[in-house]
Amino acid sequence: MGVKIVETALRDGHQSLFATRMTTDEVLLGLKELDKAGYHAIEIWGGATFDSCLRFLNEDPWERLRKVRKVCKNTKLQMLFRGQNILGYRHYADDVVEKSIENGIDIIRIFDALNDIRNLECAVKATKKYAKKFGRGEAQIALSYTTSPVHTVEYYVELAKQVEAIGADSICIKDMAGVLLPQTAYDLITAIKKNTKLPVELHSHCTGGLMGMTYMRAIEAGVDIIDTALSPLAGGTSQPCTESVCYALQGTEYDPKLDMEQINIAAKKMESVRDKYLKSGLLKPKSLTVNPNILKYQVPGGMLSNLMNQLDAFGKLDKLDEVLQEVPNVRKDLGYPPLVTPLSQMVGTQAVQNVLNGERYKTSPKEIKEYLHGKYGKSPAPVDEDVRKKIIGDDPVITYRPADDLAPEFENLKKQYKGIAKSDEDVLSIALFGDVALKFINQRNEDAIPTKIKVEA
Numbered sequence: 166m167g168v169k170i171v172e173t174a175l176r177d178g179h180q181s182l183f184a185t186r187m188t189t190d191e192v193l194l195g196l197k198e199l200d201k202a203g204y205h206a207i208e209i210w211g212g213a214t215f216d217s218c219l220r221f222l223n224e225d226p227w228e229r230l231r232k233v234r235k236v237c238k239n240t241k242l243q244m245l246f247r248g249q250n251i252l253g254y255r256h257y258a259d260d261v262v263e264k265s266i267e268n269g270i271d272i273i274r275i276f277d278a279l280n281d282i283r284n285l286e287c288a289v290k291a292t293k294k295y296a297k298k299f300g301r302g303e304a305q306i307a308l309s310y311t312t313s314p315v316h317t318v319e320y321y322v323e324l325a326k327q328v329e330a331i332g333a334d335s336i337c338i339k340d341m342a343g344v345l346l347p348q349t350a351y352d353l354i355t356a357i358k359k360n361t362k363l364p365v366e367l368h369s370h371c372t373g374g375l376m377g378m379t380y381m382r383a384i385e386a387g388v389d390i391i392d393t394a395l396s397p398l399a400g401g402t403s404q405p406c407t408e409s410v411c412y413a414l415q416g417t418e419y420d421p422k423l424d425m426e427q428i429n430i431a432a433k434k435m436e437s438v439r440d441k442y443l444k445s446g447l448l449k450p451k452s453l454t455v456n457p458n459i460l461k462y463q464v465p466g467g468m469l470s471n472l473m474n475q476l477d478a479f480g481k482l483d484k485l486d487e488v489l490q491e492v493p494n495v496r497k498d499l500g501y502p503p504l505v506t507p508l509s510q511m512v513g514t515q516a517v518q519n520v521l522n523g524e525r526y527k528t529s530p531k532e533i534k535e536y537l538h539g540k541y542g543k544s545p546a547p548v549d550e551d552v553r554k555k556i557i558g559d560d561p562v563i564t565y566r567p568a569d570d571l572a573p574e575f576e577n578l579k580k581q582y583k584g585i586a587k588s589d590e591d592v593l594s595i596a597l598f599g600d601v602a603l604k605f606i607n608q609r610n611e612d613a614i615p616t617k618i619k620v621e622a
């Protein structure tokens with residue numbers, strides 16, 4: 166059987182290339198054809214999509230999901246889901262998973278920045294529960310891939326065994342920075358396949374220019390599923406191109422056997438979307454080029470441009486090299502967290518402060534303090550205790566699951582926003598995005614009031 170393909174253009178593609186700004190109409194543009202092409206799944210939804218709908222597009226994210234489900238009759242829909250919410254909402258996993266599956270999601274890809282299994286368990290349990298209720302729903306756990314002295318093949322195999330033990334249906338290597346080397350991918354996938362029975366998927370980005378090679382080695386190692394993006398939204402900071410991967414594998418035992426005619430029609434339609442964002446400037450040509458610096462410094466592309474922006478704001482762009490040398494030191498002090506949202510921003514800001522202050526840890530962002538209190542979960546390696554002491558003194562550090570501290574609030578919010586929230590989905594949007602969701606819902610409610618019919622005098 167050939168390798169299976171997950172189409173990512175409609176989630177990660179536009180998230181990586183132009184800040185998740187595709188509208189629902191644009192998402193629907195080539196969807197009918199993509200649905201006929203024979204994909205394993207189409208990734209369509211995630212935290213950033215949800216946020217961008219409410220914040221920038223004045224669209225109901227739940228409505229997008231329902232519209233997509235209506236068009237996608239044959240193909241599974243996938244969402245990306247952060248296993249634990251640290252914003253102060255305890256039943257996050259349960260409620261979001263229930264409503265997502267109810268409104269059309271089939272595969273929930275759950276990740277945690279620290280790969281703390283305790284932060285993933287609730288979402289897996291919730292997915293299992295609602296899969297039973299709605300007759301669909303799979304729990305996939307994505308392990309954040311990074312390089313460090315502790316992040317060895319053995320480390321990931323150990324994690325993969327735990328992922329299998331808590332009942333996940335499949336496992337994904339999530340290489341958000343695009344730094345997974347071809348041979349490491351081969352070794353990693355071979356070892357995970359040998360030690361678990363789970364289907365293995367690979368998700369990566371072309372940022373460093375490696376991915377054609379890495380995907381091929383992953384396929385040779387027996388990876389079951391790979392993530393690719395339709396050509397207009399592929400390459401650069403996005404995924405490898407779906408069509409190229411399909412053509413490359415034709416005539417081999419790995420041939421995904423997708424319907425290229427349907428895919429080509431969809432791609433043609435999506436060209437106008439790419440061109441629109443190129444013209445508006447949201448899609449920068451630089452995002453479409455290769456950036457080998459991410460391999461040199463082992464930081465994701467988004468983090469690199471963030472650091473440059475931060476330094477530029479202080480007129481200190483000349484300190485970039487110093488900051489990039491400080492990043493690995495901060496990571497080591499914090500127990501080698503993978504550089505994925507939100508930790509990439511946290512580590513980056515700390516490195517900038519250390520360099521600009523001329524003294525390490527003289528000041529620290531609030532989030533770093535919370536991290537050192539244990540509020541993000543368990544660090545991959547122990548934190549440097551001298552650094553912890555310098556930043557939070559003798560404050561108590563929690564070792565239990567951080568979400569246990571959060572208060573349940575769904576019912577309270579439901580009461581509080583009675584009359585404004587028109588559905589449980591509305592309440593959930595408010596729970597997750599607060600004022601941003603409220604502003605959207607109020608506006609939508611106002612628009613729905615029919616204007617009074619003028620009575621002629």
Ligand code: CO
Pocket residue numbers: 177340341368369370
């Ligand atoms: Co990604």
